[in-house]
Structures are given as C-alpha cells and as structure tokens.
Amino acid sequence: MNIFQRRESEIRSYSRSYPTIFERAEGARLFDREGRPYVDFFAGAGALNYGHNPPAMREALIAYLQEGGVLHSLDMATVAKQRFLERFEEVILEPRGMDYKLQFTAPTGTNAIEAALKLARRVTKRRNVIAFTNAYHGLSAGALAVTANRHFRHEAWTQRLDASFMPFDGYLGAGVDTLAYLRRSLSDTSSGIDLPAAIVLETVQAEGGVNIARTEWLQGVADLCQQHGILLIVDDIQVGCGRTGSFFSFERTGIRPDLIALSKSISGCGLPMSLLLIKPEHDQWKPGEHTGTFRGNNLAFVAATEALNYWATAEFTAQIAARGAHMSARLHALAAELPEIEAKPRGVGMIHGLEFKQASRCQAVASEAFQQGLIIEICGSGKNVLKFLPPLTIDEATLDAGIDIVRSAVLATAKGSPALTTAPSE
C-alpha cells in the first residue's frame, strides 16, 4: 500500500482518476515519475491557462526567491503587490475603461465568492441570493449554498443559506425562456423568491457541463439586476483570464458586473491567489472585516504580474480565437465521424464540451484516454460531458495530439472496453 492510500484521506479524488505520480510539467504536458508524458486537457481545472511552468514566470519566481523577496505578507503593502496592482490597472482595467477596486481575498475561489456574497448583502441590506441550476461556486458554507450539485450538498452539513436557485439559460430546453421565469419571480411579490442581494453566475458553466449562456440572456439578467437594485456577481474563476477568448468572459456581452471574482489562472502558473473586483460605489467594507492569512502570497503576485504581459497586446486574443476555432472544427468533425456515440460538441473560446448520450461511455473514454496519455475531465451533473480545457498557450500540434487520443479512446471503448471508474468532478 503506497503512502497515498496509507495516509491520505478517502476524500482523495483525482489521484484515483489519474492513477500515477506526477513529477514534472512543461507547457501542455505533464510527466510522471517514470517519465511518461501526458497531454494536459485539464489545465488544473482552469488554473493553468498559460500552461505549466511558463519560462518567463518561472524565471521571475526564481529571481524573486534569490533576491530574498518577501514571501508572505498578509495584506501589508509589498513591492511585488504594488507591481501587480499597477500592471493590472494598466493592462486590464484602463484599456477596458473599467473602474474597479481590488480585494485580495484568501487565495481560493470559494473565498472570493464568500467575500462577494458578504459584500452584496451589506450593500443591499438584503439576504437572499439567486444562483442557477448547475452552478459551481465553491464548497465553504457560504459558497456551497449557491453551488447546485447534490454531490457536494450532503444533508449533514448543507444549510440553505438564503439562496434561491433558478433555471440557467437553456436548462428547460431550447423552447423555454428561463429569463421569463426569473423576471416574473423578481417582479411578482408572491413568487416565494425574496428580492435578492445578488445574482451570482458563471457566463459559461464549466463544472456544470460547459453550459454557455447566450449574450441576450446575460444582458437580460444584467438588466433585471439594474431594475431591482440587485448586485450582479460574475464568477469568472474558471472561465475568466482568457478562457472564453477575452480576459473577462463577459466582454462579449457588454455587461459590467458589480462584482467579479477571479482566481485559478490569475496567478499565471497555478499558485494560490484570488481577487474580487468591486465597483467603487460598492466598496463599503470596513478595514479587516474579511481577512485571511494567505492574502499576501507574493510569489503569486510575481507570476501574476508576469502573466499580464499576455494581455498587453492583441496577439494572444487572436491566438485563442484561432485555437478555439480549430478545436471546434475538430470536435464537430469527430462527432460527425462517429455518429454512434451521439455526441454533441459545444464551446466558446477554448472551453469545449462533448456531451455523450451515455455517461458510462463518456467515463470509459476518459479512462482510456488517460491510458493513452491524455488528462481530460468529465463534467456535468450527468457526468456525461467530456471537458476540453487545454492551456490557452498550447500549440496546434499538441492540441491535435490530444484530440487524436480522444478519438482513439472513443474507438477503443466502442470495442467493448469495460466501463471504468467514474472520474469525480473538481
């Protein structure tokens, strides 16, 4: 029995889905202890949009360590933090005409959501929050209350903390306008839905199954927020930082959320860091009301500052568009080529999903793909959507290599390969 089985809690999950011990990583590839390479279509669940160990970031980290830079600073001011703030203002906020304050929360996405919910409740003096079917916002008690998946909502510990769930765009099928129900629930005083402090949403539900909200739906939600004095919180933790093609996932819609949660790829190379962007008029915090020991993870600031260089020109955006189009084309071709799996591809930018009719086949494909050297995750409440989340920096050849493995795994599993164990979701 190895040390993981002997000493790690039964809660361990991905080490079961991807049963090897990883050692090194570079770009879009991981290598295990035996030196075996794996193409990475998982990218740390969105934390590695710039790939593993990007050279510029790695060098910046080494230099910082060698200089004896401050590593841990709570929320004291440091040079590393100052540089990040300045660069974020220069590269992200100013070009987009966005005026936001930054809150460095504890360095987890769930903590940024906790902060957003607290702040929205303070600002509006309301308690209820509306979230959507298939939402994933984190697992600490406040964030869990707006996370939809029963897998995480055990009766023993879940409290329905002033949260109401509404159907996401498309949830009831193409013919049903879920915005109408939301609109009615807000305006009708007998809907049972207390007027909320906030509506929290992912513009693309990643864990939830690569569900892409239409622009007009998102605009409709934003309009309702404005009409009713509700704060709109966009959780851009998984699909921000370029995943959908622009730095923020909502840029395609023109909306301006009141609060924006960022984490995962904000630090550039997978170091823990989280941010809450706040419209200045909502920045009603008192000093120190929501704190945490690791808000000042300076290594993360160093890498994050470096990562912002990707956004200094339009080049990177163009590259994502090209790679995304290529992914889309290949996945549609795959679906067309293999009609027996009845797969439906969908996606935007460089997040794509391939929905299988049968969850067991989907899981078998993921397992087989791992055997063939590809790390890919399953998502969706039916555990039947293969999620394509390669680094945004992947080259086309590696992208093709990964998709080729998926194709091969589909074929292999068609031959009667036994369904393998479920890959639990992140």
Add this chain to the structure above:
Amino acid sequence: MNIFQRRESEIRSYSRSYPTIFERAEGARLFDREGRPYVDFFAGAGALNYGHNPPAMREALIAYLQEGGVLHSLDMATVAKQRFLERFEEVILEPRGMDYKLQFTAPTGTNAIEAALKLARRVTKRRNVIAFTNAYHGLSAGALAVTANRHFRHEAWTQRLDASFMPFDGYLGAGVDTLAYLRRSLSDTSSGIDLPAAIVLETVQAEGGVNIARTEWLQGVADLCQQHGILLIVDDIQVGCGRTGSFFSFERTGIRPDLIALSKSISGCGLPMSLLLIKPEHDQWKPGEHTGTFRGNNLAFVAATEALNYWATAEFTAQIAARGAHMSARLHALAAELPEIEAKPRGVGMIHGLEFKQASRCQAVASEAFQQGLIIEICGSGKNVLKFLPPLTIDEATLDAGIDIVRSAVLATAKGSPALTTAPSE
C-alpha cells in the same frame, strides 16, 4: 494617491497599521523599499514560525522550479506531495504514536475548519457545534459561525449556523469553573444547547488575546467529548507547528483530538497550505466531497517537507523552550519595571501577550514600536493585548532588540504621545 489607496479595497488593513512598502525579508527581519529594517514579532500571524526565507527552504524551492517540478496538481499524486506525506509520517506521526489520515484542504485555515465541521457533522449525524468565547476559526460562512468576534460578524451576512458559544477557560474570572457550565449544558437535556457534533477550540487563543487554557481544563473538555460522543476539533492553525513548544499545541495535555487543523506555518515559509488530520475511524468522506483548486500547491509541499527537518531531533524543541523562557523573563521584568502601565504578561512557549489596562496605550505602543522598527500586533477583544509572536528561529539578540523597542515605545508613549489608529486584527 498611491496605487494601494487608488485600487485596493477599503478592506485593506495591515497596510494601514504598518504604513510602508516591504520588499525583502530574512529570518526575523523585514526590509522596506527604502531598505529600512523591521524586527518581526508578528511572523505572518503565525505563518512564519521558521522565519522569512529560511535558506534551506528557499534553495529547495529554487531547485524545484529549476527542475520544472509540477506546480499545481489539484489532488493528483505528485512526487513533491509523496515526499511530504512520507516525511510527515516519519517525523511527526510515528514518533508520537499518532495514527491519523491527512486531508489536504484548500490552502487556507478557514477551509480546514470548514472541512472539519462538515466531517464532524457527517460522522455524528448531529448539527450543533460548540465553540468558545474569543474563538477565531476563520471567516468563510461555516468557520465564521464559530468565530466569536463581532468585528467579523456583521448582521448582514452572519448566519448562526448551528453554533453555540461557551465560556473559555478563565473567561468568567479565576473563581469560576467554566467547565462546570459546559458539563451541565451537555448533560442537562434542557440547557438549550443541542448535543453537538463537535467542540472546536484553540488550546491557546491567539487572536482572542493570548488566552491559555489550562491542561486540566483541556483534559476535562476531552473527557466530555468522549462521554457524549462529540468529536474534539483542535484548531492548531496559529499555535501549532511548534509555537507553544511542541509540534502540536496539545502535546502538553496528553489529549488526542479527533480532528486537527493545521495551516499557517505548516508550509514552512508562508506559502498557502492547509491540512486536516483525521482519526482513521472518522475518515468517512466520499471521494471529492470537499474540494478546491489549490489543494495541490507543490511549492508549499517542497518547503513543508524541508521544514519538517526542524522536528527530526529534540534540538529545536529545546531552543524554543529556552527562547520562550527568556521572553517570559523579559516581559515580567518589563511589567515590574513599568508598573504605571499595569501590564500583565502571560504566555507559553513562544507566544506571549502583554495585557495593558488601557487599550489606547496599547495601541499607541504598537504604533510607536513600528516607528522604531518593530512589527507587532494587538489582539484580544479589548484590543489591549500586545501579542509577541516572533519566529521560533529568532536569535536571542534580535529577540532582545525587539523587546527593547517595546520598552522604549512604552516609555515614549508615557510622555503624552497621541494615541494612534487601531491596528485591526488579522
């Protein structure tokens, strides 16, 4: 207006208490942008027990980066994680005869507490949790419910999530046995206190004012837990990892908590990392039920493995004892020398508090000390306790230098220095 004022949220706190911009750090000293040194008696609120940038850890981190080690791995198995697990078993668990499973939670203390509360509720099928006056366990909704300080408990967002507060040891004065009330509350079916899933406590309340529970009180609580089938959760986030003299803070009492939360100094040099130790019979998690993107912060594992070397021999323990005794002697001498401040020193290992009669004087001393080159925090609900939390690795000369500054600041503030702004607690 600088970038911090312009772009950082009003919630910023320590950057107000310590108004400079830090750049480098080494051992027990921080240096700001102008090169000015500060003795650090704060140690990242307990995250830097081994000081800033310990050379061995720094070198290990640089080497790992140079080798292209995996940085981010969710909860996949990695070589860096394997080494940590093996070393933790070898150096910490086995010598103490402790059989525990390790859960790598999201890398914040509050998340380890969230996990502990969830698990205790699952195992016991009860919902209530007992916490204590002055407790600080974190600020995400689940942990906040067991955090006592109203500063963090705004009406707008706090939910009383199945938590009951009881008086901590000494809370009602020396003459009142608070254990009696706890015992009665558990055994009397009409106490209003629902039989809890867990009792969660810090053996020394650090944020709460350096309140040290007596051994017999802690043993009494542990006995009550056993009698009533309650899980005992020790939050060793701030006072574990050697702070009180032994690796775990409860070693002096002989108790064996059901769940132990570690964070802060577990990674050795302030990188985000958290652990929940679980008695095997309570490890009833299902895979993936409580997850988080940054559970696999491999840089932290690398440094953490290196940090465990401090515990491989008895030498470090002896050194903490010696330094702690020196601190105690100096603080008692200080109190005796300056009777007009009516200061009461207390402490264990290398966490000490100096309680002032007047909060304004205490705050003035902390501010003046910063002017003189010392970083020191105020704690306690009355904001009148100066908390001495130097790195455990500090040499005696630097320790003396810091205490000398406190002495000097006390004298300076006696001359009628205006009371300075409050230092908000972490």
Add this chain to the structure above:
Amino acid sequence: MNIFQRRESEIRSYSRSYPTIFERAEGARLFDREGRPYVDFFAGAGALNYGHNPPAMREALIAYLQEGGVLHSLDMATVAKQRFLERFEEVILEPRGMDYKLQFTAPTGTNAIEAALKLARRVTKRRNVIAFTNAYHGLSAGALAVTANRHFRHEAWTQRLDASFMPFDGYLGAGVDTLAYLRRSLSDTSSGIDLPAAIVLETVQAEGGVNIARTEWLQGVADLCQQHGILLIVDDIQVGCGRTGSFFSFERTGIRPDLIALSKSISGCGLPMSLLLIKPEHDQWKPGEHTGTFRGNNLAFVAATEALNYWATAEFTAQIAARGAHMSARLHALAAELPEIEAKPRGVGMIHGLEFKQASRCQAVASEAFQQGLIIEICGSGKNVLKFLPPLTIDEATLDAGIDIVRSAVLATAKGSPALTTAPSE
C-alpha cells in the same frame, strides 16, 4: 378616538377594510352595532363554510355548556373528543376508504403546517421542502418559510428554512408546463434543489388568487412524490371541508396525500381547531413532541361533530354543486356584461375569483361593495382578484343579492369613484 385605534396594535387590518363594529351574525349575514346587515362573501376566510351560528351547532354548544362539559382538556381524552373521532371516522374516513391517524395540533392552521413539516422531515430524514409560487400556509416561522408572499416575509424575521419555491400550475402562462421544471429539478442532481422531505401545496390557492391546479398537474406532482420518496402534504385549510365541492379538495383527482392539514371550517362555526391527518405508516411521532395548550378545545369538538352531519348524505354535495354552478354562471355573465373591466372569472365548487385588469378598480369595487352591504375580500399577489367565498349553506337569493351588489359596485366605480384604500389580505 375609539378603543380600537387607542389600544389595538397598528397591525389591525380587517377592521380597516370593513370599518364598522359587528355584533350579531346569522347564516350568510353579519349585523353591525347599528343593526345594519351585510351579506358575507368572505365567510371568515373559509372558516364559516356552514354559515354563522348554524342553529344545530349553537344548540349543541349551549347544551354542552349547560351540562358543565369539559371546556379545556389539553390532549386528555374527553367524551366530546371521542364523539368527534368516532363521527369523523364514520362519516369522512370510512366512506372514502381512507385510513389516516388524526393529530390534534394547536388550533391554528399554521400549527398544523408546522406539525406536518416536522413530521415529514422526521420520516424522510431530509430537510428541504418544496412549496409553490403564491402559496399561503401560515405565518409562524416554519410555515412562513413556505409562504410565498413578500408582504409577510420581512427581511428582519424571515429565515429561508430549507424551503424551495417552484412555479405553480399555470404560473408561467398556459404554454409552459411547470411540472416539467419540477420533474427536472428532482431528477437532475445539479438543479440546486435538494431532494425534499415534502411537497406542500393547496389544490386551489385561495389567498394566492384563486389559482386552480389542474387534475393532471396534481396527479403528476403526486407521482413525482412517490417516485422520489417525498411526502405530499395537502394544505386543505381554506379549500377543504367542502369548499371545492367535496369534503377534501383533492377528491376530484384521486390522489392520496401523505399528510392533510385541516382547520378553519373543521369546527363548523369558526371555533379554533386544527387537524393533521397522517397515513399510519408515517405516524412516527413520539408522545408529546409537538404540543400546545389549546389542542383540546372541546367546544370546537362539539360543533365539529355536529358539522359532520352535513356529510352523512349526498345532499349537501349536490347543493354545493348547484350553488357553485349558479355562481359561475352569474360571474361569467357579469364579465360579459361589463367588458370594460376586462374581468376574468374562474372557480371550482364555491370558491370563485374575478380577476380585474386593474388592482385599483378591484379595490374600489370591494370598498364600494362594503358600503352597499357586502363583505368581500381581495386576494392574489397583484391584489386584483375579488374572492367569492360565501358560506356553502347560502341560499340562492342571498347569493344573488351579494353578486348584485358586486355588479352595482362595478357600475358605481366606473362613474369615477375614487379608488379606496387597499383591503389587506388575511
């Protein structure tokens, strides 16, 4: 200033809508202190289905008082209670082949709902409960959690007690099948809707605006309950006891709820009394777990026993059908005659609603009707539905007299009568 203004709380409501002091009542008529008669189309919000002071009940009460019968008995056995139980079994349960246990809750509808929710949670070991838009189940904290109207859900006191709201039949317009959303929410593990202990509903939402669920919708809900092990609670407090044509409102659908709440007209003449009917397999209470001082209101038992005589033959049912048909015909005629009010009549049995396009007109009509000697209430979240709820025992002439007043009030308000103050809902 009269005593009501001087001493009664500002919460007083109907005394504002019907500004006179009532003294006597008989059948379908109330008389005020000046002897002025009012036709009663309100019937105590459904508590007076048999009219005011039915002679047989009144005589039974007088006789009981004269004999010195026990008035108050908590839940001790009394002869009056025994007689009620025997008669209820004989007249109601046995002819319908219904095997239910009776729980005498505290004598308010809200308390029967509190009991039902507790029991459902105990039986299923789940916490969530699904209720519907426009639901009204009472105002104590447990029942309020499943009551939809924001008028009652002040932020200061409402807790979202494990309740999820779903759209009632017809809520999203004729084209949208709300059952589909409910079905999906239960079967999809990522709907955000925790699998509930119970679904609680009114088959006709009276306070909510006379919203009548279709038989197939109710059957669909009952089927879903069975599939998912959910208890179906029918709140027959306002529309039971014959209001819709049969003793229970759900008899038209063939469903067999797990729990049935009765109150209001169960005592026959408006005395406080409530019942929870429980399928024997769900009767898992332990003695005394849900109690209340006034569970043994023996005067109510005496009148209730007498009231059951109405159900001993088929005659009463036939009479309700006839009167209901007459009401329907007259209201449709009225709507047709006065197209300018764009009124939509709807109803079943002897509960009918007349929905106005404009709430102000509807309110003006109710006020004018009161001036002309009719007591009638407004319902619905838009406060634009006139609710016709006469005693079931009303004779056709009085029924016509009341409807004539409505017609006259519609005409009067058309002439430019100022809109009068809103009649708050019960």
Add this chain to the structure above:
Amino acid sequence: MNIFQRRESEIRSYSRSYPTIFERAEGARLFDREGRPYVDFFAGAGALNYGHNPPAMREALIAYLQEGGVLHSLDMATVAKQRFLERFEEVILEPRGMDYKLQFTAPTGTNAIEAALKLARRVTKRRNVIAFTNAYHGLSAGALAVTANRHFRHEAWTQRLDASFMPFDGYLGAGVDTLAYLRRSLSDTSSGIDLPAAIVLETVQAEGGVNIARTEWLQGVADLCQQHGILLIVDDIQVGCGRTGSFFSFERTGIRPDLIALSKSISGCGLPMSLLLIKPEHDQWKPGEHTGTFRGNNLAFVAATEALNYWATAEFTAQIAARGAHMSARLHALAAELPEIEAKPRGVGMIHGLEFKQASRCQAVASEAFQQGLIIEICGSGKNVLKFLPPLTIDEATLDAGIDIVRSAVLATAKGSPALTTAPSE
C-alpha cells in the same frame, strides 16, 4: 382498541398519563365518564386559573350564543372585542399606569411568541435573541428556537434560528451569579453572542421545573436590556393572569417589559386566545403582517371580559396570597415529614414545585396520585419536579384534599409500588 388508540396519532400524551375519558368539570374538579371526580392540580397547564366552568363566564357564553353574537371575526371589530379592550384598559392597564397596545395574535401562546420575536427583530434591526436554560416558549419553529428542552428539539426539524441560550438564575448553583455571564456576553465584543434583538424569559419557569428568578436578577436583566437597546420580552403565558399573586408575574419586580405575551388563562375558561402587549413606541407593525384565522375568537373575548372582574378589586389578590401561603406551609411540612424522599419545595403565589431526588419516585407519585383522584403534572428537565398548579379559585378544603393525596401517594410508592409510566410534559 378504543377510538383514541385507533385513530389518534401516537403523539397523544396526556391521555396516556391520565388514562380515563373526562366528561364534565366544575371549579377545581374534573369528572370522568363514570362520574369519578378528580381534583385538578394541573389546571390546563395554567389555562384554568379561574377553575373549570366558572358560572359567570358560562352564563355569559350561553347568553352570547343565544343572542346570536358573532363567533368568528378574524380581526374585524366586534362588540365583544370592544368590551374586552375597554375592560382590559380599565381594570388592568390604567390602575398599573401601563401604556401598552394590544395585538391579538393567533390564539396560541406560541403564536404570541412568534409575533414578539418578529416585532423585536423589526424594531431593533438585529436578529439574535437570548433565551435561557429550561425555557419553554412554544413549539412552532420560531418559538421552538428559544425553547430549551431537547425533547422537543429533534435534529430533523430544529433550526437554531438566531437564538443563544444563557444560564437562568440559579442554573449553576447558588454560588454562581449567572447575570455576570450575561453581562459579560453582551458587553464583550468577542463573546460569540451577537447583540440580540430581544431577551425572552419567563419570570418563573413553569415547564422548566418551577424555577423562580429572583427580583434582583430580573431587574439586572431589565437593566442590561436598557443599556444595550435590547427589547425585553416577558412570556407570561403560564405564570401571568394571577398565578404568581399579581396579574402580571413581574409586578413584584417593578420592571416594565417591552413586550408581554399572554395566553392560557387570559380567556378565563380555557378558550383559545392570545395577546401580545406592546409598548407604543415599538408598535411598528404594518397592517396585516402577522395574521391568523382565529384571532377573533369572540367566545373567548366574552369569557375574558368576565374574567377581568376578578381583578377589579384587591380581594382576589389577597385570596391568592392566602392560598399560596397555605400551599407553601403544607408542602414544607410534607417535605419535613417525609425526609426519605429528599424533596425540596419551592414556589411563589400559587405555583409550587416539589423536587424529588429521584425522578422515578416522582413519576410513581404522580401516577399513584391519579389513581387516588388527583391530576398533577411532572415538570423539569429531570422529570423530577411535581408541579402544583391548582386553580387560583380553589377553596382550601379542596386544596388540602389534593395535597393529602400527594402525601398518600408518597407513602404508597414508598411501599414498593412499581414505577409507572412517565407523564410527558405539556
């Protein structure tokens, strides 16, 4: 199997403790179907302070029924309600210089508490409420949250609704001042006890074991309420209406609660009725926010108006004092005579408790007493306190007869009578 066993829910309780079927009642005596008399030392758990069927009330009820008075009126104004209001003002409020508004809640004590908690939360804009060990305030969800007894607090349904429990006067023994803990909890910002909207208490905890708060303790609580802007709610449901010697139980202390809940004996003869008395400055309700069908139980108003005659002169107060002194003397004599039961008598006015060392003996005594013709209840969380709650109108001979039965039952059970089944509490 009789109809109660066949059709009444397993929750039935007193019908098990007092296994007979009652038929008539008069003064301090109940009679069962066989004509067997029982002295009543239970008095409807305090609902029958004026005894069963007081002739004046009975006659008033019969007259009202004969005149065709309105029975049910929601909260419309009626002559019967007007008379009650006028008489209450004249006899109760004015002589005591008390300026309060009256809210007629749903006719159960628990509903008056629900209303009080809602109002306190609205007025103060705070959520927490402090209640005490052994408190009993009712069982609907809001009231249950401030009821201490675990017997009623099943994990399945209890929500800890913003309630904190504190030790009642004497809870920690004679030597411990529980007021000190309350004071500290309110003033210390790190007590974990959120500053509450209200403190709710019974001046004598009846269900809780006849625990009598000392005058100085009650005054201390009232002072703390004033200092912190907390509303003081006195639950006088069981011990108001003369039980402790004066109309309100707190008259002995001089305090003026912000809100006072009355029920049980307020209607004089056990008919459902409840009141909330509100200081005018706190009467911030909006019309109809907290309603209920049976707020207008006019029979109760008729009897209640009649009952107020007892308070028109000082005679009744004197009589209670005399009877109470007699009870006290007899119970002390009994305890002294039978030292082997180690019974401790305590009481005030006409509520007395006899605490047994052994619960089994106490229960055996109650059962044996019933066999001998006495109805008496057990209270206290240890189920070891015999509660003496005779009608206030009892004559001395009947009082003695009842106490004689207790004495006889103590003797009988000493001879080795098998312990009988537990009498569940109300």
